[in-house]
Amino acid sequence: MEIKKTAMDGTLESSDIQITVSKGTNGVNIDLTSDVKERFGDDIIATIKKVASDFQLDNVNIKAVDQGALDCVIKARAITAIQRALGNSEEPAWEAL
Amino acid sequence: MENKLGRVLPETLMEKLNLKPFETTVIGHPIVQRTAPKVRVSNGDDKVTNDLKKIVQDNVKDGMTISFHHHFRNGDFVFNQVMKIIMDLGIKNLTLAPSSLTGAMNDVAIEAIKNGTVTNITTSGMRGSLGEEVSHGILKDSVIFRSHGGRARAIEEGDIKIDVAFLGVPNADRCGNANGMYGEEAFGSLGYALMDANYADKVVLLTDNLVDYPNTPAPINQTMVDYVVEVDKVGDPDKIGSGATRFTTDPKNLKIANLVSDVITNSSYFKEGFSFQTGSGGAALAVTRYLRKAMIEQNIHASFGLGGITKPMVDLLEEGLINKLMDVQDFDKAAAQSMKDNKNQQEISASWYADPDNKGAMVDQLDVAILSALEIDTDFNVNVLTGADGMIRGAVGGHQDAGTAKLTIICAPLVRGRIPSVVKSVGTAVTPGDSIDVLVTERGIAVNPNRPELIDQLKNVPGIDLCTIDELAEKAEKIVGKEEPLKFDDNTVGIVEYRDGTVIDTIKQVKD
Numbered sequence: 001m002e003i004k005k006t007a008m009d010g011t012l013e014s015s016d017i018q019i020t021v022s023k024g025t026n027g028v029n030i031d032l033t034s035d036v037k038e039r040f041g042d043d044i045i046a047t048i049k050k051v052a053s054d055f056q057l058d059n060v061n062i063k064a065v066d067q068g069a070l071d072c073v074i075k076a077r078a079i080t081a082i083q084r085a086l087g088n089s090e091e092p093a094w095e096a097l
Numbered sequence: 098m099e100n101k102l103g104r105v106l107p108e109t110l111m112e113k114l115n116l117k118p119f120e121t122t123v124i125g126h127p128i129v130q131r132t133a134p135k136v137r138v139s140n141g142d143d144k145v146t147n148d149l150k151k152i153v154q155d156n157v158k159d160g161m162t163i164s165f166h167h168h169f170r171n172g173d174f175v176f177n178q179v180m181k182i183i184m185d186l187g188i189k190n191l192t193l194a195p196s197s198l199t200g201a202m203n204d205v206a207i208e209a210i211k212n213g214t215v216t217n218i219t220t221s222g223m224r225g226s227l228g229e230e231v232s233h234g235i236l237k238d239s240v241i242f243r244s245h246g247g248r249a250r251a252i253e254e255g256d257i258k259i260d261v262a263f264l265g266v267p268n269a270d271r272c273g274n275a276n277g278m279y280g281e282e283a284f285g286s287l288g289y290a291l292m293d294a295n296y297a298d299k300v301v302l303l304t305d306n307l308v309d310y311p312n313t314p315a316p317i318n319q320t321m322v323d324y325v326v327e328v329d330k331v332g333d334p335d336k337i338g339s340g341a342t343r344f345t346t347d348p349k350n351l352k353i354a355n356l357v358s359d360v361i362t363n364s365s366y367f368k369e370g371f372s373f374q375t376g377s378g379g380a381a382l383a384v385t386r387y388l389r390k391a392m393i394e395q396n397i398h399a400s401f402g403l404g405g406i407t408k409p410m411v412d413l414l415e416e417g418l419i420n421k422l423m424d425v426q427d428f429d430k431a432a433a434q435s436m437k438d439n440k441n442q443q444e445i446s447a448s449w450y451a452d453p454d455n456k457g458a459m460v461d462q463l464d465v466a467i468l469s470a471l472e473i474d475t476d477f478n479v480n481v482l483t484g485a486d487g488m489i490r491g492a493v494g495g496h497q498d499a500g501t502a503k504l505t506i507i508c509a510p511l512v513r514g515r516i517p518s519v520v521k522s523v524g525t526a527v528t529p530g531d532s533i534d535v536l537v538t539e540r541g542i543a544v545n546p547n548r549p550e551l552i553d554q555l556k557n558v559p560g561i562d563l564c565t566i567d568e569l570a571e572k573a574e575k576i577v578g579k580e581e582p583l584k585f586d587d588n589t590v591g592i593v594e595y596r597d598g599t600v601i602d603t604i605k606q607v608k609d
Contacts, residue, residue: 015514036515039580068514
């Protein structure tokens with residue numbers, strides 16, 4: 001699928017994650033900032049990658065600023081940010097959910 | 098080399114420093130030899146000066162051990178003033194032996210380490226930038242972390258030999274009689290500083306409030322003091338302690354506090370004349386409020402409250418629900434203020450409070466201790482020193498000491514954000530699991546299996562959901578996922594002593 005615009009979801013509150021999705025040219029790039037990167041960085045990146053692949057994104061830049069969010073939060077924020085970037089947030093993407 | 102907790106200790110370093118591995122929480126009845134300070138005899142005249150630089154120049158030499166107290170907390174101006182003069186004079190290779198290091202000291206402490214002024218540190222803890230720098234190995238030698246009781250013991254037995262103590266006070270007279278209760282920067286109890294005042298070879302008081310002779314009360318008195326230095330300011334009153342302690346509104350903390358209170362009131366220790374100590378964390382503070390309700394309902398009075406004193410404890414004293422507050426430090430302004438108003442709020446030294454090697458410390462008489470934790474593992478070992486990233490960001494404080502109470506309760510949320518509080522093995526063992534009796538989380542309560550009678554007392558209490566600590570660790574992992582192990586370099590940046598001076602764990606340098 002094609003990213004139409006840069007879009008964002010999430011806050012910088014504790015236990016949340018802010019995810020910004022923008023156009024990319026060179027595969028799926030994830031830039032993660034997190035206080036728990038040493039302990040959970042791979043998990044967080046894998047969760048976001050999985051969502052990106054559910055939406056069949058091949059080229060995308062994703063910036064994630066994590067404040068200790070749990071997996072379910074990361075997934076929800078990623079889905080919303082990606083749908084906003086795709087311009088289809090009005091239609092739930094059932095396959096991806 | 099492994100100690101009794103299975104912590105691997107660096108053999109060469111242990112041998113070099115002549116340290117022994119931790120064995121047991123039992124102290125027994127060893128005969129110990131105390132040390133005594135050198136005394137430069139004086140009739141008490143000519144102690145007052147405003148030339149701090151000359152006092153430093155005349156008394157501090159390369160390689161000495163100097164000390165400070167942390168009763169001014171984040172409002173401390175004393176450490177920075179003295180250290181800047183020491184650096185200007187080019188004095189090197191000092192050992193820093195404060196009762197603890199607060200955030201206000203971080204920048205100057207880092208500068209002093211980087212330019213070789215300070216080459217060794219022993220403290221209760223450190224936080225923020227200093228903790229991060231030390232965790233990255235800016236000191237060649239390892240920092241020795243000691244509990245408040247452990248520091249008192251180390252000073253008395255000569256493991257810490259203080260050459261010069263620089264002690265800030267909110268009042269003093271010309272001969273050095275001083276207390277912490279009066280003056281603009283009053284902080285209440287001088288508990289930790291009393292060790293330095295009694296055992297340092299040279300005692301330098303710094304004050305901005307010279308009062309008429311003789312000044313009373315005088316927990317630090319003229320027989321201990323070499324110099325009284327007048328300075329512009331010893332501290333910022335607004336940063337010494339929070340004004341009024343805020344009552345937590347976090348539902349998780351309130352639930353934990355309520356459960357802790359239920360554990361206490363349903364245990365055999367909740368009876369007329371019981372005693373308790375609480376930490377200063379949100380949940381621990383709230384416990385006092387719930388406990389108050391139960392004490393009124395069941396007409397039970399506490400014989401004493403111990404340790405770091407907060408406003409909720411002062412309220413109980415004033416209501417007649419606690420007979421005495423035994424006060425080694427004051428966490429908030431209200432507690433600091435009330436010391437001079439309440440004759441039953443007694444100032445105690447760190448030795449009286451918690452020293453394992455004396456003729457009886459107050460913690461030995463303590464029934465209930467409510468403490469917090471960064472992490473607790475399935476052997477009930479507690480970490481209050483290093484964070485989930487391996488960085489030093491806390492203090493031993495009185496944790497090991499109060500942990501010897503008959504009923505020691507750890508209260509902690511099961512997870513904080515994505516960081517689990519209950520784990521298989523703590524990053525740094527500070528208080529041994531043998532000391533810990535109950536863990537209270539919002540998701541369940543675990544009793545140490547070595548306390549079967551406590552399990553019997555609590556198992557049929559409605560609302561108390563008993564489970565094993567392994568179950569709690571599994572619940573935590575289910576929520577946050579499996580943690581990747583941290584990577585460390587081989588360099589030992591910190592040695593954590595148990596209160597008796599044996600080594601309970603070490604802290605390794607974090608890998609970038």
